[in-house]
Amino acid sequence: MAPSAVADLLPTSSNPAPIPSKSQDVDAMSAMAHRGKALPSIPKFASHAETRQWQLEHMAGAFRVFASEGYAEGISGHISVRDPEYEDRFWINPLGVHFGMLKASDMICVNLDGEVTGGNTAGSINAAGFQIHSAVHRARPDVHAICHTHSVCGRAWSAFAKPLDMLNQDVCYFYKAHSVYADYGGIANEASEGEKIAASLGTGKAAILLNHGLLTVGQTVDEAAYLFCLMERSCKVQLAVEAAGLQKHFVSDEEAAYNFTMASTPVSLTT
Known part of the structure; x- marks a missing residue:
């Protein structure tokens, strides 16, 4: 585009804002915006009811x-979202409804003891999912959303019982924040299997479940769902790199840690 066409759009200040460097202590979201407005934050609502509706609509969108x-x-496969008002309750998709058909009104509210407390009370809950x-949710009060499905590349990479290598910029969002649950115990119909998966996840953002698939968490369903899609793509990249059989060049620990700090935040992963 010719300079004259964008003249009115260019800043007139002779002292433009500096570009943050890795040595500066700067807010991640501010650093991601180049001399402009930072990305919007996670929305806040005046009531629990409004927050709940926003969560459920985004949950249906994720599906x-x-x-x-x-x-x-x-x-x-299932997604769950912690209720904004009652922290011992979460919303989860009903058993037997295809992901592409789910609506906000289809979700079921259940407490940590397995009692249905609201929503689509006519629906059934996947026992293993619960x-x-x-x-x-019990182990991680900081987590508000969880995603788990049996995606193809996630299942394929899980068979190796290995974490993802830092092969590129994007996978660094999981740098030292994902684990491998390497003790497959069959369909997770027992509470003990769920507890083992939660223990393996620890304080991380994601877990690779041996012979099973992937699991991601977040402060919003948007964050958890984005991380799931990213982890699935990262597994696909890893499988392609392994198949090539050539020498791998990894992102250094310093660069991976920087990428993680700058971009793997709840706000940037929700926006």
């Missing part, structure tokens, strides 16, 4: 994305 990405596998999600 539509998962459906379009081909993550559905029979009746397996064991996994209740265990993680």
Whole structure:
């Protein structure tokens, strides 16, 4: 575009804002915006009811994305969101409804003891899903959303029982923040299996479940769902790199840590 066409859009200050460097202590979101407005923060609402509706609508939206990405596998796979008012309750998708058909009104509210407390009370909950999600919500009060499906590349990479290598900038969002649960115990219908998965996750953002698939968490369903899609793509990249059989060049620990600090934040992963 010719300079005259953008003249009115260019800053007139002779002292433009400096570009943050790795040596500066700067807010991650401010650093991601080049001399402009930072990305918007996670929305806040005046009531629990408004927050709940926003969460459920975004939860349904995440399922539509998962459906379009081909993550559905029979009746397996679930997303849960902690209720904004009652911290011992969470919303989860009903058993047997395809990801692409789920609406906000389809979700079921259940407490950590397995009692249905609201929402689509006519629906059923996946037993294994309840064991996994209740265990993680119980162990991680900082977590508000959890995603787990049997996606293709996640299942393929899980067979190696290995964490992801820092092969590129994007996978650094999981730098020292993902684990491998290497003790497959069959369909997680027992509480003990969910507890083991939660213990393996620890304080991280994601877990690779041996012979099973992927699990991601976040402060919002948007964050957890984005991380799931990113982890699935990262598994696909890792599998392609392994298949090539050539020498791998990794992102250094210093650069990986910087990338993680700058970009792997709840706000940037929600926006």
